[in-house]
Amino acid sequence: MRPRTGRDVTRPPRRRRRPGLALAALVVGLPVVASGCGASDDDSGSEPTAAESWAADVCSTVGAWTTTITDARTTLSTPRDLSVDEIESTFAEVRSATSTLVDELGDLGAPDTEAGDEAQKRIESLSDQMHEQADIVQDASGDPPQGMSELLTRVSTVSGAVAQMIADAQSAIADLRALDGAQELEDAFAGTTSCQDLKG
Incomplete structure (x- = not known):
């Protein structure tokens, strides 16, 4: 796990992801991920490989974040129908969901595969991108x-x-699927249910 940088985004208390939130239209980029841990589509009942387990964790984590973040985006699409408190609450949901995403991606570490180090670097890059956008959300909150x-x-x-953030997450998943010399990861992303559900 890479160490935290000195920059610190003020975050509300970490909350667990809320299942069942409605997902917005396909235009947001990433469809809602199916429930479950995203096991391989292999019907043989064999244990998933390290690559499959890692890919499932990445895709289910990103998918759950996507569900919350697109719901917030839908809410904010009609701001004149919302109170100030409702808008601030939605901002807080975005910050909390993104904080959870970054924390959980950081906990994954590198997959035990040939391209594991490159995969971890791409996840770290995504986390940095998420931090940058979370800073923007934080700056938009605060004083009435x-x-x-x-x-x-x-x-x-x-x-x-x-x-x-949605575009960054979509790009990261696409990059992980296509890393040079990462056939094992490519196969894992292609054959893992939660990753298939993330395809736009």
Whole structure:
């Protein structure tokens, strides 16, 4: 696990992911992940390989985050229908879900495969990208907005950060599937249920 950087995003208390949140339309990039740990589609009943287990953990973690984050994005799409408290609560959900994602990805370490180090570096890069966008969300929170115009500006800023995080996550999964010399990982991502469900 890579060490934490000095930069610290103020985060609300870590919460567990909320199952069952509705997923927005396919345009957000990553569809909702199916429930379960994402076992291999192999019907033989054999134990998953190290690559399959790692891929399942990555995809189920990203998928659960996607469910929460796209639900928040849908909520923020109609800001005039929301109270200030509802908007701030949605901002907090984005920060909390992203904090959980970064923590859980950090706990995965490198997969025991030929391209394991490269895979871990790509996960670390994704975590850095998530931190950057979480900073933006944090900056948009805090003091009460001075009027509707400022509130709508904040919502637009956070919505943009959410869209960028979704794109970053989608790109990371695609990169992990296509790492050079990573046939074992490529096969794992292709044959693992939770990863198949992440395909756009």
